[in-house]
Amino acid sequence: MADYIYTLETRLSPDQQKAVALVQDAARSAGMNLYLTGGAVRDIISGFPIRDLDFTVQGSALKLQKDLERVGATIGDADDESKTLLLTFPGGVRAEVAMARSEQYEKTGKPPLIAPATIIEDLRRRDFTVNAMALSLNEGSRGLLMDPFNGVADIEAKLIRVLHNYAFLDDPSRLIRATRFSTRFHWPLEERTQLRYDAAKEGGYIEHIRDSSIGYEIEQLAYEDDPVSILKAYEKEGWLKLLNPHWSAARVDAGTLSTLMKTRQQMNELGYVPDVAPAVLYFLTERLADKDVSEIRRAIPRKDLVEAWKDLEDNAKELAKRLSGKEAATPSRAWELLSSARPEMILFLAVTARQQAVVQKIKNFFTKWRQVQQKIPLPEMTELHITPQWPQYAKIAHDVFLRLLDGKLRSRTETLRFLKPLAPPPPPPPPSPPKRGRGAKAAAVAAAAALLGAKGKAKGKSAVAAAPPSPAKPEAAAKPTAVAKPKESDKKPAKKSGHKSAKPAKSAGKTKSKSKGKKKKKEKKKKKR
Numbered sequence: 001m002a003d004y005i006y007t008l009e010t011r012l013s014p015d016q017q018k019a020v021a022l023v024q025d026a027a028r029s030a031g032m033n034l035y036l037t038g039g040a041v042r043d044i045i046s047g048f049p050i051r052d053l054d055f056t057v058q059g060s061a062l063k064l065q066k067d068l069e070r071v072g073a074t075i076g077d078a079d080d081e082s083k084t085l086l087l088t089f090p091g092g093v094r095a096e097v098a099m100a101r102s103e104q105y106e107k108t109g110k111p112p113l114i115a116p117a118t119i120i121e122d123l124r125r126r127d128f129t130v131n132a133m134a135l136s137l138n139e140g141s142r143g144l145l146m147d148p149f150n151g152v153a154d155i156e157a158k159l160i161r162v163l164h165n166y167a168f169l170d171d172p173s174r175l176i177r178a179t180r181f182s183t184r185f186h187w188p189l190e191e192r193t194q195l196r197y198d199a200a201k202e203g204g205y206i207e208h209i210r211d212s213s214i215g216y217e218i219e220q221l222a223y224e225d226d227p228v229s230i231l232k233a234y235e236k237e238g239w240l241k242l243l244n245p246h247w248s249a250a251r252v253d254a255g256t257l258s259t260l261m262k263t264r265q266q267m268n269e270l271g272y273v274p275d276v277a278p279a280v281l282y283f284l285t286e287r288l289a290d291k292d293v294s295e296i297r298r299a300i301p302r303k304d305l306v307e308a309w310k311d312l313e314d315n316a317k318e319l320a321k322r323l324s325g326k327e328a329a330t331p332s333r334a335w336e337l338l339s340s341a342r343p344e345m346i347l348f349l350a351v352t353a354r355q356q357a358v359v360q361k362i363k364n365f366f367t368k369w370r371q372v373q374q375k376i377p378l379p380e381m382t383e384l385h386i387t388p389q390w391p392q393y394a395k396i397a398h399d400v401f402l403r404l405l406d407g408k409l410r411s412r413t414e415t416l417r418f419l420k421p422l423a424p425p426p427p428p429p430p431p432s433p434p435k436r437g438r439g440a441k442a443a444a445v446a447a448a449a450a451l452l453g454a455k456g457k458a459k460g461k462s463a464v465a466a467a468p469p470s471p472a473k474p475e476a477a478a479k480p481t482a483v484a485k486p487k488e489s490d491k492k493p494a495k496k497s498g499h500k501s502a503k504p505a506k507s508a509g510k511t512k513s514k515s516k517g518k519k520k521k522k523e524k525k526k527k528k529r
């Protein structure tokens, strides 16, 4: 059990972990049991990248919509029939929250009868053993794996296996899904599953696929790392024409898609995480007629994905225009413009731009300009006390970077000349370390004596400076600046005078009492007389 908590925490990205925490909170306040299910569990266990999060709740997921929106999730679709939410969490984390349900298939091609169910019943309606596992996200059993079909064994054996003999008959879209997983993971179908698959193919079950499944499976293509190989496999198996009758692998610009994925990888390495899905759909369908593209768009359930795809071209054109205009006339301005642009737009433009000026600026943004950062003289800045702890640091470092980009600071000397007047005043020297043992005792006596001496005099500055700030001593507290910022000239003599005044103070006390005694004796003598 503990193993899966650890795996959950180490395999999910920080943004995915945050999304899990948000769904957990929402489910807990709604009093619903929550599980991580489907591909997320498969990928956590198998070690493949976790592309999206599939959650299942016992109860209607639609009840969580408002709570999840409040914490920053955007809703791509809310299906009233299956009570499922399609969401995107901050950081571009795609998720699905579904109601645990049972499905009863009466006739091929007809939607199943749906009823709310327990998590175990829900796992029975799933497509393949490797996708039919659930990981508890509930207090007290967090990390507990439910695996009624021994999916872990099939992950180890690298096999795609259906849960029962009617899997493809009940829902022919599972044929497409089997091809997709088998191509993506390079896992073959288990022997009997293969027989059922072949029989279903022969029997033309796919003709009975539901419209909603077509849209769902088209959308899934957008999230593949190698969509072209999946598309080719669909074509070979005869599934592609079902998704759209005019689609073919030959109509897809495989070269551009490959550049798109490489550029995304390059951006990931630089810390940008663009959502590539809208661009994948753009290039997969670029050579289809408008009518077909509109049909595909209508079929896709996630409406925010469709909107992002639609906006891609116009937004990229707008960015290209700005990049080739006055607004980006200097490297620093182009840098600022690209830094504030959405990573999706930069990615799309990087692949589609034809104007040399635009192409070059994006290229520089990824490479040459970034290297200029290394010219910022960090060691010298530290010497000048321009360090990240200083509030002005980020602004100054950025300013230097922009000036270096534009060639306004051409050498280290010029850069330092620019930096010096911006440096903060030097910090005060550290307080002298407290003394130990006999030395400390002596110092304490000296400090006390200095304080006494100071009281005796007219509260000398040096004495206050030497005394440690103590709330019990109003004299010291009354002069916080003197304590907080001791001047060297004040501090050193104070120590000395402390030592010196220690003895005289004592002797002064003695002489006083001696002279008092003499006075009393004289007075007694007078009285006697």
Ligand code: ATP
Residues within 6 Å of the ligand: 037, 038, 039, 040, 051, 052, 054, 125, 126, 127, 128, 131, 132, 171, 173, 174, 177, 220
């Ligand atoms: P990935 O998201 O990595 O492509 P996935 O397995 O998560 O793979 P999804 O399409 O996100 O696939 O579906 C989530 C889960 O829902 C699946 O793992 C499976 O358990 C279930 N599921 C989806 N479609 C079907 C289906 N047609 N029949 C049965 N179960 C399905």
Ligand code: MG
Residues within 6 Å of the ligand: 038, 039, 040, 052, 053, 054
């Ligand atoms: Mg999934």
